[in-house]
Amino acid sequence: MRILVTGGAGFIGSHLTDVFLDNGDEVTVLDDLSRGRPGRLDPSVVVHKASITDAAALRSIVERVRPELICHLAAQIDVRVSVDAPADDAVVNVVGTVNVLEAARAVGARVLFASTGGAIYGVDAPIPTPEDVLPGPEAPYGTAKYCAEQYLGLYNRLYGTRHAALRLANVYGPRQDPAGEAGVVGIFCGRAVREERPTVFGDGHQTRDYVYVKDVARAFLAAAQTDRPGVWNIGTGRETSVRELIDLLGQAAGRDLDPEFAPARPGELQRSALAIDAAARDLGWTPRTTVAEGVESVYRWVESGSPDRAGR
Structure with a gap:
C-alpha cells in the first residue's frame, strides 16, 4: 500500500512509519518540521516539508504521491497553547484536517485520523x-479534535468514504522529547537521569491511561488493514497515577525518587482511562506493553542519550 503520514517525522509518526515499512508498505512523510526531525526516520523515507494549513502545497504533494491511505497525525498538540490561542489551534487541528480530507478526496485516499482520548471526554465520564x-x-484542543472527527463522519456520509479516527490515550515511549513541555513519562525520565527531582502538579493521585507508542503504531496498522469506518479508543483500559509512575521510574533508576509538589494545574482532569473493548472486537488489537516495561524502556533510552532512531 502507498501511505502518506502527515506529522511523520514526529514522535508517534516516526514509529508509525517504521511499522508500515516493516509491513512492506511504501511510506512518504509530510511534516512542517516545527517539531518533527527527519533523523527519526528510516533513510529510505522521502520527507516533504509542508504544513497542512497550506492547502495548495498539501494537495500538490498528495497528487504527486497518490497515496491509498493517509495517516493524519500532524497537529497542534499542546493543550495550554490551545487555551492561550484557540483560533490558532483551530486553524491547524480543524481547518488543517479539512485540507487533508479534501486532498484525500482528490486522489481517492482513505484517512486514518489521530484524535484524542485523553482530552475529548469530560470530567463526568x-x-x-x-x-x-x-x-x-x-x-x-479537545474541542478541535472532536470537530475534526465530525468532519470525518460528514465526509463518510456525504462522499461514501471510509475514514476512521483513533482516540489515543496518553502516548509515551522513546523519541518523545524528554526536555519538552508535554509527555510526563519522558520528562520524568529526563529529570531522573539528570538526578533532578520530578515535579508533580497536585497531589499525584490523578490518573491517566498510558499507552506505549509501539502499541499505538500497531493500532494504526490494524485499522489500515481492517478498512472500515469508525472511532476507536486506543489505550490500556487501566488507570495509572502519577505517584505510581514515579515508583516505576524509581525501580528503573535503581533508587528512590523524591518528587517536589506544585499546585495543581487549573482544569486538569483527576481521572482518565479508555475502554478498549471496541478496538479488540473490531480491529483485533490489544496493547502488549505494560506501563512498567514501557517506563523501563524510556528510562534506558534517555540514559543512552535519547538517540533519534531508538525504539526501532
Whole structure:
C-alpha cells in the first residue's frame, strides 16, 4: 500500500512509519518540521516539508504521491497553547484536517485520523470511558479534535468514504522529547537521569491511561488493514497515577525518587482511562506493553542519550 503520514517525522509518526515499512508498505512523510526531525526516520523515507494549513502545497504533494491511505497525525498538540490561542489551534487541528480530507478526496485516499482520548471526554465520564460517551472537552484542543472527527463522519456520509479516527490515550515511549513541555513519562525520565527531582502538579493521585507508542503504531496498522469506518479508543483500559509512575521510574533508576509538589494545574482532569473493548472486537488489537516495561524502556533510552532512531 502507498501511505502518506502527515506529522511523520514526529514522535508517534516516526514509529508509525517504521511499522508500515516493516509491513512492506511504501511510506512518504509530510511534516512542517516545527517539531518533527527527519533523523527519526528510516533513510529510505522521502520527507516533504509542508504544513497542512497550506492547502495548495498539501494537495500538490498528495497528487504527486497518490497515496491509498493517509495517516493524519500532524497537529497542534499542546493543550495550554490551545487555551492561550484557540483560533490558532483551530486553524491547524480543524481547518488543517479539512485540507487533508479534501486532498484525500482528490486522489481517492482513505484517512486514518489521530484524535484524542485523553482530552475529548469530560470530567463526568465513566472510567474506563467507552466511545459512545458524549464528549465534553475542557479545552480548545479537545474541542478541535472532536470537530475534526465530525468532519470525518460528514465526509463518510456525504462522499461514501471510509475514514476512521483513533482516540489515543496518553502516548509515551522513546523519541518523545524528554526536555519538552508535554509527555510526563519522558520528562520524568529526563529529570531522573539528570538526578533532578520530578515535579508533580497536585497531589499525584490523578490518573491517566498510558499507552506505549509501539502499541499505538500497531493500532494504526490494524485499522489500515481492517478498512472500515469508525472511532476507536486506543489505550490500556487501566488507570495509572502519577505517584505510581514515579515508583516505576524509581525501580528503573535503581533508587528512590523524591518528587517536589506544585499546585495543581487549573482544569486538569483527576481521572482518565479508555475502554478498549471496541478496538479488540473490531480491529483485533490489544496493547502488549505494560506501563512498567514501557517506563523501563524510556528510562534506558534517555540514559543512552535519547538517540533519534531508538525504539526501532
